[in-house]
Amino acid sequence: MQKLLLLGAEAIAQAAIDAGITGIFAYPGTPSTEITEYVQNSKQAGEKKIRSAWSANEKTAMEAGLGVSYVGKRAMVCMKHVGLNVAADAFVNSAITGANGGLIVVVADDPSMHSSQNEQDSRFYGKFAMIPILEPTNQQEAYDMVHYGFDLSEKLSIPVLLRITTRLAHSRAGVAQKPERGQNELRLPSDMRQFILLPAIARKRYKGLLANQALFLDDSEKSGFNKYIDGPDKSRGIIVCGIAYNYLMENYPDRNVPFPILKITQYPAPRDMIERLVGACDEILVLEEGAPMIEELLKGFLSIGLTVKGRLDGTVPRDGELNPNIVARALNLKDTYGQDIPDLVAGRPPSMCVGCGHIDVYNALNEALNEYSKGRVFSDIGCYTLGALAPYNAINTCVDMGASITMAKGAADAGFFPAVAVIGDSTFTHSGMTGLLDAANDGSSITVLISDNSTTGMTGGQKSSASGKIEAICKAVGVEEDHIKVLKPLKKFHEENLKIIQEELAYPGLSVIIPRRECIQTLGRRMRI
Amino acid sequence: MKKDIILAGVGGQGILTIASVIGLAAIEVGLFLKQAEVHGMSQRGGDVQSNLRLSDKEIASDLIPFGQADMIISVEPMESLRYLPMLSKEGWLITNTQTFINIPNYPAKEDIIAGIEKIKNHVALDAENIAKEIGSARAANIVVLGAAAPFLDLDYNLLENALNTLFGKKGEKVVGLNLAALKAGHDFAMEKIEGRG
Ligand SMILES: Cc1ncc(C[n+]2csc(CCOP(=O)(O)OP(=O)(O)O)c2C)c(N)n1
Numbered sequence: 001m002q003k004l005l006l007l008g009a010e011a012i013a014q015a016a017i018d019a020g021i022t023g024i025f026a027y028p029g030t031p032s033t034e035i036t037e038y039v040q041n042s043k044q045a046g047e048k049k050i051r052s053a054w055s056a057n058e059k060t061a062m063e064a065g066l067g068v069s070y071v072g073k074r075a076m077v078c079m080k081h082v083g084l085n086v087a088a089d090a091f092v093n094s095a096i097t098g099a100n101g102g103l104i105v106v107v108a109d110d111p112s113m114h115s116s117q118n119e120q121d122s123r124f125y126g127k128f129a130m131i132p133i134l135e136p137t138n139q140q141e142a143y144d145m146v147h148y149g150f151d152l153s154e155k156l157s158i159p160v161l162l163r164i165t166t167r168l169a170h171s172r173a174g175v176a177q178k179p180e181r182g183q184n185e186l187r188l189p190s191d192m193r194q195f196i197l198l199p200a201i202a203r204k205r206y207k208g209l210l211a212n213q214a215l216f217l218d219d220s221e222k223s224g225f226n227k228y229i230d231g232p233d234k235s236r237g238i239i240v241c242g243i244a245y246n247y248l249m250e251n252y253p254d255r256n257v258p259f260p261i262l263k264i265t266q267y268p269a270p271r272d273m274i275e276r277l278v279g280a281c282d283e284i285l286v287l288e289e290g291a292p293m294i295e296e297l298l299k300g301f302l303s304i305g306l307t308v309k310g311r312l313d314g315t316v317p318r319d320g321e322l323n324p325n326i327v328a329r330a331l332n333l334k335d336t337y338g339q340d341i342p343d344l345v346a347g348r349p350p351s352m353c354v355g356c357g358h359i360d361v362y363n364a365l366n367e368a369l370n371e372y373s374k375g376r377v378f379s380d381i382g383c384y385t386l387g388a389l390a391p392y393n394a395i396n397t398c399v400d401m402g403a404s405i406t407m408a409k410g411a412a413d414a415g416f417f418p419a420v421a422v423i424g425d426s427t428f429t430h431s432g433m434t435g436l437l438d439a440a441n442d443g444s445s446i447t448v449l450i451s452d453n454s455t456t457g458m459t460g461g462q463k464s465s466a467s468g469k470i471e472a473i474c475k476a477v478g479v480e481e482d483h484i485k486v487l488k489p490l491k492k493f494h495e496e497n498l499k500i501i502q503e504e505l506a507y508p509g510l511s512v513i514i515p516r517r518e519c520i521q522t523l524g525r526r527m528r529i
Numbered sequence: 530m531k532k533d534i535i536l537a538g539v540g541g542q543g544i545l546t547i548a549s550v551i552g553l554a555a556i557e558v559g560l561f562l563k564q565a566e567v568h569g570m571s572q573r574g575g576d577v578q579s580n581l582r583l584s585d586k587e588i589a590s591d592l593i594p595f596g597q598a599d600m601i602i603s604v605e606p607m608e609s610l611r612y613l614p615m616l617s618k619e620g621w622l623i624t625n626t627q628t629f630i631n632i633p634n635y636p637a638k639e640d641i642i643a644g645i646e647k648i649k650n651h652v653a654l655d656a657e658n659i660a661k662e663i664g665s666a667r668a669a670n671i672v673v674l675g676a677a678a679p680f681l682d683l684d685y686n687l688l689e690n691a692l693n694t695l696f697g698k699k700g701e702k703v704v705g706l707n708l709a710a711l712k713a714g715h716d717f718a719m720e721k722i723e724g725r726g
Contacts, residue, residue, distance in 0.1 A: 005552065005562070030568060114567070171565035171580075171591035172552070249589035324594040336596030338616040342644045344636040345610050348539065350575035351631065383573065460568075 003174035008164060011139045011175045012076075012106055013038035015146030020181040022073035022101075023051035025061035027430065028459035029080030030115035031169035032108035036078055037462075048183070054456075056465040057401075057430040058083035062090040062105065069103040069159070070195055072187030074150055081109040081122050082400065086431065088125065094159045095129040096197055096205045100189045102150035103159040108169050111290055111321035117381070117400070119319065121290030126161040126267060130209055132216045133161045133267035134225070135242035139173040141225075141265065147178055148223070156215055165289050167321065168243050217268045225266040228273050233258040237281030239274070239298075240264070241288035243322075248287060250324040251333050269294055278306060285330060286310035289322050351386055357517035358384040360489035360497070361451050362394040365420070368501040372418065378411065380404035380432070382424035383457040383519075395422060402431030408446040409439045418505045421448045425466040426456040433473050439510050440478030447504045448512045450474075451489075453519035461522045474512045483511035490517065530560070530682055531586075533593040535612045536579040537603040539629045544604060546695070547674045548581050553691035554683050555583045565591040574631050576608055583683075602677045604670050605629045606641045606653070613648075622648045623677040623718070625656040625669060652676050652718045659713050668710035675714020679722065685715065 006014060013035045016024060026036040039045045039052040055061035058079040068075035077087075084091060084107050091105060107125070110116040126133035134149050136142035142164065149160040193201055220226055238257070240248050241264045249255055262277045264270065278284060278298070286295040286308060295310040309315040315330045316322070328335050352359050361384070369376060379385060379395035380403060387394040397407055408421040423432045428450050439446055450470055456462040466473075474484050485504065487497045497515070504511040534551070538544040548564055555562050565580040580593045595614050601622045603609030609624035616622065624645060628638055645653050656672035663672075671692070678688055689708060696704045 005556065007566070034568070167565055167591045170568050171563055173563045173588075173591075174556075174561070243591075246590045247592075250594060255589075323592050324590050328594070336594055336617075338596045338598070338614045338618075338620070341613055342610050344640050344644060345607055346632055346634045346636060348574075348576040348608075348632055350540070350573035353574065386573065458573075 003176050005172055006139060006175045007034055007170055007172050008136075008139045008142050008168035009034035009108070009170070010038045011143040012146055012162070012164070013042070014175070014177065015143040016076045016104070017042060017045050017048065017050060018178055018180045019102075019147045019150045020074055020183045021050060021076050022183050023065070023068050024076045024078065025055050025064045026078035027055050027058045027061055027083060028456050028462045029083050029108070030459055031110060031166045032078045032080045032083070032106065033459050033462070034169065035076075035106060054462055054465065058087035059090055062087035062094070065103055065105070066090060066094050066097070066159075069099045069101045070189065072101040072189075073184045074102040076104050076106060076146075078106045079108070080116065081107055081120050082116060082118065083107070084122055084125050086401070091125065091159075092129045093197060095131045095209055096202055097195045098157040098205065098209075099153050099159050100157070100187070100194070101184050102153040104146060104149045104153060104162050105159055106162045106164065109163065109165045109290060111165055114166055117398070119290070121293060122161065122163050123267065123290065123293050126163065127293070129161075130213060131158050131161055132156070132219065133163055135163045135265050135267070136168065137243055137245045137263070137265060138168070139171070139175050142168065143175050143177070145225070145265075148225070152219065156212060156219070158212065158216070163242070165243055165321070213268065217271060220266045220268055220270045221272050223266055226270045226273060227263045228276060229257070229261040229263065231257055231259045231261065234260065234281050235283070237262070237277040237284050239277065239284060239286045239294055241294060244287040244289050244327070247322050247324045247327040251328050251331060264294065269297060274298070283307035283309065285315065287316065287322065287327060287330065349389060351389065352383060353520055355520045356383065357453055357489040357515060357519070358387060358451050359392075360491060360494070360517075361422070361449060361515045362387045362392045364489070364494060364497045364501055365422070365449065366392065366394055367498055368505055369420070372505075376416075376418060377420045377422055378404045378408040379421070380423040380427050381458070382427050383453070384422060384424055384451050387422070401427050402435055405432050405435035405439060405446070405448055408448070409435060409442070409444045412444045412446045413442065417445055417508070419446045420505070421446060423448065423450055424457070425450060425452040425454060425470060426464040428470065429464070429466040429473070433477060436474065436479065436512070437477040444510060445508050446510060447501075447507070448510075450512060450514045452514055452516040454516070455519045455522045457519045457521065461519060461525070470514055479510055479512050483507060483509065484514070485511070486514045486516055488517055489515040530584065532583045532600065532682055533598045534581040534583075535593065535598045535601045535615050536581055537601060537608040537612050538577060538605050539608060539631065540574050540577045542604045542629065543670050544577065544579055547602060547604075547670055548579050549695055550671075550674060550688060550691045551581060551583070551681065551683070553694055554687035557687055557690060558683070560585055561588050563588045563591050576611060578612060600677060600680055602673060604656070604673050606638070606645060607636065610641065610644050616648075620650065621677075621680050622651040623673060623680070624651070624653050625673050626653050627655055627657040627669070652721050654714065654717050656714065659717065660710055663706060663709045663713055665706045665710070668706055671707045671710040672714040675711040676718040678711065678715045679718050
């Protein structure tokens, strides 16, 4: 079969289709979005009736995936790294329930924070939940590991975490496909209490999970994904995790590394292999994309006896993603560099598009807030976060999805008035609406602007779960109808919009303003078709 | 054979089309390929780049090491300079000279051009104007690709085939325009190389 030229994200999606998933569940988030989009656009997935629409957030996605697994079918759940914080309750508990049909949770980390607010390493979550983790080094391995992961998940009755990072998700290479597999038949768990985590049952299942660690470890040692590659020079052994392997190999054009290497792409970390490497070599260099997880494991708290180099001793920078040059320096190999960027080159940060409705919202809001002291705008995550930059300088916070409404509420509860929240439509239904319920129940005096561009803009214009429902949700959670105001953010309506915002800011109670105008990117795309 | 290429531009300028054409041509002759793209936040009018690697041997890293790129292909002049740390001493810089100004502190165009001219191996051309003369300003990126063609170590007709494959669905006229754009860029670069003697 001819190889397909696929992004890492797409290779994972194609593999999921070929491995017989019944559904994929996800909320968009860079760099994970393309996995689900690929399934949504795939003819093959359409013919197989694979369910693929966007979920409201990562937690609902994770739970729906677990439901598919409960009835014996295969599901994939996808998210960016911070999405796993949102899904964490379901994720960690799914290790206790275990899986029935195969369940893979794909989490895409973003070291160096190309499009994220932190660079947390999801392997820690996998370790915390005590489930197997797969960490592919390249697109082909990503494809193969999805097939393997589903089999593993069913063999060991456990969800499997597939961890990738930005470079793999967004890099293209040739991928060879495996034969297609059909979907599972409906088959409920043989133990009908498996998924009831009452303490008495959960305690039993947790002991089972602990006992199964030996099986997970055994698989890590034997599956063939972890590789011990011997080398003649034992002055140093190299442990290299996931995509870091590529950067190591890049430094040896003939691919002959003089040192013994342990390539880790499956966890729990393979203990026998690690012991063999440590026993054979004078010191260990650890190269991992993300936080120093293996390095800490080896070093231990007291660092007795073994020399371990990596991110903790400065051999490799403590933060940021790896690259071939960083690895060259860690190995004292020749480093290369072109020439410096001329001083005249100016930064070109991302910005709101010309004609974006969020701009009109900020122009009106800034003017309305002129009469008050600064620092009143609690915002959220989306294109509108770019209102933090000049010339708008319009917002004062951006922490995690949904935190605008709740932080404004907290500030208001502490006596700060007026407090304003600015949130997007997709973020509102992701995790803003529960905070609005709190505000309504508490009678908190805040003004919430739900800047509705009718799409999930920042991640490329995916369908928003909020579409057509925002006013009804606000009313239902208890916002008074008189204080739900819809306006059209256009220059020509500036004066009337300003007046509405001024009035609601002055109102000592809960109000919601919904500036609504379609994202000009999605509008442009619609017009072109 | 090994070609490591940095593609540069501003989000929305279509550098990925250039990558697709080169990619299709490379695959036709059985080369290995890796192409790391930038998706997400910086696509909102920020600077974007793509690492495109071709080789007759398996490629290890998705990222090109600093100082080892054989070529920078840029559809925007200031962006072409942003990736100089990646370029090898003998590498080529191929860039459009039409500026894309969406920041208040954009430098003077003469200074940018002077910066480009300091690079030993460079081709700088006004791709927009050349594309307009052919009949479609939208083909400016293909003009830039054409200017890079002599340095790609890929047969010229492979690039033509790739344009046919990529634009075939849009009809003969679009294919024709793009072929003409490719040739115009190519001819410009050839003149420049030969002019140097
Ligand atoms: C927990 C979590 N999931 C996903 C993301 C990725 N993400 C950032 S912004 C955004 C879209 C927000 O859409 P919306 O609120 O409608 O605002 P818009 O970008 O359209 O202005 C998403 C999905 C994230 N940062 N955090």
